[in-house]
Amino acid sequence: MYKTVSLHTLGCKLNYSETSSMAKQFQNNGIEIREFGEKTDIFVLNTCTVTNNADRECKQIIRSVIRNNPDTYVIVTGCYAQLQPGEISSIEGVDLILGTNEKFKLFDYIDNFETESLSCFGKKQKADIFVSPLDEGNYVGEAFSSDVDSRTRAFLKIQDGCDYNCSFCTIPLARGRSRSLEIGKVIESAQKIIDSGYKEIILTGVNTGDYNFTESGKRYKLIDVLYRLEKLDIKRIRISSIEPNLLSDDIIALVNSSDKFCNHFHIPLQHGDADILKMMRRRYNTDFFHDLIHKLSERVSDVGIGIDVIVGFPGETEKHFENTYNFLNSLPISYLHVFSYSERRNTFAVTLDGKVEVKDRKTRSSVLRNLSNKKRHEFYTSHTGKKAEVLFETGRDGMIEGWTTNYIRVKSEYKKEYENNILPARLTEASGSKFVKGIVE
Ligand code: SF4
Structure with a gap:
């Protein structure tokens, strides 16, 4: 019988909240949760596949866990498992590979796996793979979690998947089409979080701003969720990240007028050069983005604005990079999250000419990270004395x-x-x- 499990997460906040849901499934089945790194009967890795580095890290962790604890049952799930189960199953010692849908029904699979484990051979000779195509069904696994143990901030997943078609991104392939948690369940989960003593709820999703749920002929968008959440007895609500084209005037107005919503937005730009942005197939241009950031800074007092940006997209010349730098430098923002472009299978970007050398990607990343430090320092300094x-x-x-x-x-x-x-x-x-x-x- 399995008595202990450890879980580890790679990637985004959404993955963290989903690992938390998996941990609850184990607890409900009487299995004790232990720290990652401890010897346990079962190990679960919730993977990410956003870059080549993420894939590499997944494989390294699996190998290291198996080396240190060869008898542990190894379950691998998440985006990398959904897209490349064959690569994972080639690692000796992996027992079970679950796709994006399957991770919410762990015990449907662990039951089988447990019975077989009672054989004298113990571990599997070859991993079982359960990965269903993502266009089957409209399921949004419920998930919420804390980022620290102190019960201060909880991530609440309200949406999954993405219908956008950004040319560099593999997430729609790994997580499927956009779908949203029923509005009633969002409020129910938020209430559970509040009852557990959390002070802040962070709304998460793959494309959170694309929240769209229809019930009895009424269509609910993100703004409707926000209006309903605002009525709850919670101190703070934060929107984790939102696409620029979905950050509407009514959301901005609500954030500014309510003392429950945090005056903080995290907005993916991805590139500050108009031509590269077009090749990325984003749903806005640099003029729109410029106006949005200025509107936020005028309308929301003391607003903190974080921006995602990618360097080294195919065809990015020094001139394009200079444009992105100057564009970002000119905006009233408080920090950047900088990513180096990574070739992903089955994306449009990978077919483009003009590959940027890895060393240049690294240099450009580091230049933008320095810009981020400068922006953050300026933002912090502007608040001293307040x-x-x-x-x-x-x-x-x-x-x-x-x-x-x-x-x-x-x-x-x-x-x-x-x-x-x-x-x-x-x-x-x-x-x-x-x-x-x-x-x-
Ligand atoms: S909005 Fe674009 S970058 Fe974000 S998950 Fe969807 S396809 Fe990927």
């Missing part, structure tokens, strides 16, 4: 960290009573781009 509400998490080495609504990391002297509380703090001094010192007042 007061802000900070949601404090857990303490370490005599200090405690927390986040403001507009996503400034604040460090204060540790006091037990600060944990999982929103407290007013005076922001005194920015420590580079890492954090701002805060004194609780």
Whole structure:
């Protein structure tokens, strides 16, 4: 009988929330959750396939777990498992591979696997693969989780899949078409999160802004979800990431007028050169993006804006890169998430000419990361001397960290009573781009 399990996640916040749901399935079946790295009867890896590095890391982790604990039953699921089950099954010691749909019904498969495990051979000779095509069904596995143990912030998945066709992206292949959690279930899950003592809900999805659910002839969009969530007794609600074309004026107005919504937006741009952006098949152009960011900064007070950007897309010349740099530098934003382009099978981008050398991708990444540090430092510095509400998490080495609504990391002297509380703090001094010192007042 299996008594213990450890789980590990790679990739996005959505994956983290889904791993949390899998952990709950194990707990409900009487199996104890242990830390990743401990010897356990079962090991589950929830994978990512957004870049070649992500694939490589998946394989390294699987091999290392099997080396350190050859008897553990190894289950691999997630986006990499959905797209490349054959590659994973070639790793000796993997027992079960589950696709994107199957991970929400773990025990349908583990039952079989458990019976066979009672044989004298123990582990499987060859992995069982259960991966169904993603166009079958409209299922959205429910998931919510905390990012830390302190019960401060919980991720709530409201949407899955994507109908967009960005030319570099493999996620629609790994996660299927866009579908949304029933609005009633969103509110039910949010209430469970609140009842568990969390102070902040972070709404997540693959394309969260594309939330679209119809019930009894009424169509609910993201704004309807936000109106309903706002009525709950929650301190903070944050939208994790939203496509620029879906960030509507009514969402901006609600965020600005309600004290529950965080004045923080994370928006994927992907490229600041008009021609490259077009080749990426995004649903907006640089003028639209420019106007959106300025509108946010005018309408939402003290807004924090994070931007996703990719370097090294096929055909990106020094001139294109310079354009992206200058465009980003000109915008009133607070930080960047920088990604190096990675060739993905079955995408349009991989067929394009003009491959950018890996060393150039690295150099350009590092240039934009420096720009991000500069932007973040400026943003942090512009808040010193001001007061802000900070949601404090857990303490370490005599200090405690927390986040403001507009996503400034604040460090204060540790006091037990600060944990999982929103407290007013005076922001005194920015420590580079890492954090701002805060004194609780
Ligand atoms: S919006 Fe584009 S980048 Fe984002 S998941 Fe959909 S296809 Fe991929």
